[in-house]
Amino acid sequence: MSKYLVTGAMGCIGAWTLYHLQQQGKSVVSFDLSVDQSRLDLLMTDEEKAAITFLTGDLTDSAQVRQVIAENEITHIIHLAALQVPMCKANPILGAQVNVTGTMNVFEGARNAGLQHIAYASSIAVYGSPNQYTTDILPHDAPMMPQTLYGVFKVANEGIAEVYWRDYRLSSTALRPYTVYGPGRDQGLTSEPTKAMYAAVKKEDYHISFSGKMQFQFASDVAQQFIMAAELPLSGAYSFNLGTPPITVQHVADTIMKLFPEVTITVGDTRLPFPEGFDDSQLKQVFSHVYETPLEEAVQRTTEILRQHIR
Numbered sequence: 001m002s003k004y005l006v007t008g009a010m011g012c013i014g015a016w017t018l019y020h021l022q023q024q025g026k027s028v029v030s031f032d033l034s035v036d037q038s039r040l041d042l043l044m045t046d047e048e049k050a051a052i053t054f055l056t057g058d059l060t061d062s063a064q065v066r067q068v069i070a071e072n073e074i075t076h077i078i079h080l081a082a083l084q085v086p087m088c089k090a091n092p093i094l095g096a097q098v099n100v101t102g103t104m105n106v107f108e109g110a111r112n113a114g115l116q117h118i119a120y121a122s123s124i125a126v127y128g129s130p131n132q133y134t135t136d137i138l139p140h141d142a143p144m145m146p147q148t149l150y151g152v153f154k155v156a157n158e159g160i161a162e163v164y165w166r167d168y169r170l171s172s173t174a175l176r177p178y179t180v181y182g183p184g185r186d187q188g189l190t191s192e193p194t195k196a197m198y199a200a201v202k203k204e205d206y207h208i209s210f211s212g213k214m215q216f217q218f219a220s221d222v223a224q225q226f227i228m229a230a231e232l233p234l235s236g237a238y239s240f241n242l243g244t245p246p247i248t249v250q251h252v253a254d255t256i257m258k259l260f261p262e263v264t265i266t267v268g269d270t271r272l273p274f275p276e277g278f279d280d281s282q283l284k285q286v287f288s289h290v291y292e293t294p295l296e297e298a299v300q301r302t303t304e305i306l307r308q309h310i311r
């Protein structure tokens with residue numbers, strides 16, 4: 001009997017992962033330090049949530065993580081818990097404890113329980129700034145030159161995964177999202193496009209402080225890709241960029257304004273220090289399906305969910 005552990009399940013991608021696992025009739029254990037289910041409440045009714053086992057715990061506690069994996073007879077792990085860029089910058093030690101030691105604890109807990117495979121979240125933050133590369137779209141194997149502690153921690157995670165494969169034959173699949181958007185994306189460096197969607201639903205204007213081209217990935221799609229990553233029996237330590245065609249932040253603003261002509265969404269001049277896009281051809285080669293909801297449809301779904309929730 002399959003049993004999924006989702007760490008960071010109260011977060012944006014985590015909530016969507018719980019939602020899709022529950023929709024697929026899978027048995028799920030949620031693990032998070034936070035007891036705030038507000039993101040999940042955007043997606044699931046109390047009856048649907050009743051099928052999930054909710055555990056509150058700290059990823060930095062090795063014994064606890066090991067116990068959760070072993071005692072719940074977990075067969076699949078989707079490890080998402082992490083502190084995002086601003087939080088790692090504000091509290092570097094805690095950032096390292098959660099993002100690096102926490103990931104070690106998950107790998108070690110999985111090894112102890114005899115699991116064969118883990119899916120976990122990396123990030124395009126493992127790469128450097130645009131001026132360090134010669135192309136706008138970086139190939140999969142472009143050199144990793146992280147510019148933030150968060151990015152350094154993600155590189156460390158991918159290194160940990162490689163060693164666990166080499167030394168213990170515990171295989172893993174990392175997915176590297178870029179700008180995730182959709183219901184529940186309410187914190188982190190690139191959450192402003194989603195905040196603009198929240199504002200539009202409330203008939204409020206919004207200013208997104210950054211502009212430029214980037215890849216936008218719908219949280220629902222990202223969650224489904226993580227579930228597939230947990231289920232695909234790869235042998236090795238794999239990392240995949242998530243794709244989608246790069247689009248401008250202005251295009252996202254225009255898409256919101258097309259649906260809400262009464263609001264004004266403006267974008268600022270700031271450029272985020274990330275390349276335009278990352279090649280996902282490896283993902284497309286290895287995965288039988290890549291989830292890519294078109295932007296307009298995803299914005300429509302997002303605003304509809306937010307509208308129902310506000311109502």
Ligand SMILES: NC(=O)c1ccc[n+]([C@@H]2O[C@H](COP(=O)([O-])OP(=O)(O)OC[C@H]3O[C@@H](n4cnc5c(N)ncnc54)[C@H](O)[C@@H]3O)[C@@H](O)[C@H]2O)c1
Nearest residue numbers: 008010011012013033034058059080081082121123177180
């Ligand atoms: N959102 C994005 O655009 C994006 C982009 C690239 C990578 N990622 C990665 O994807 C993963 C999920 O992102 P998200 O947007 O859902 O993040 P999020 O910030 O919404 O959620 C993270 C969750 O981790 C939990 N957490 C933090 N410390 C913990 C601890 N010590 N023990 C247990 N739980 C703890 C938090 O309570 C939170 O619910 C993260 O690893 C993130 O780095 C996200």
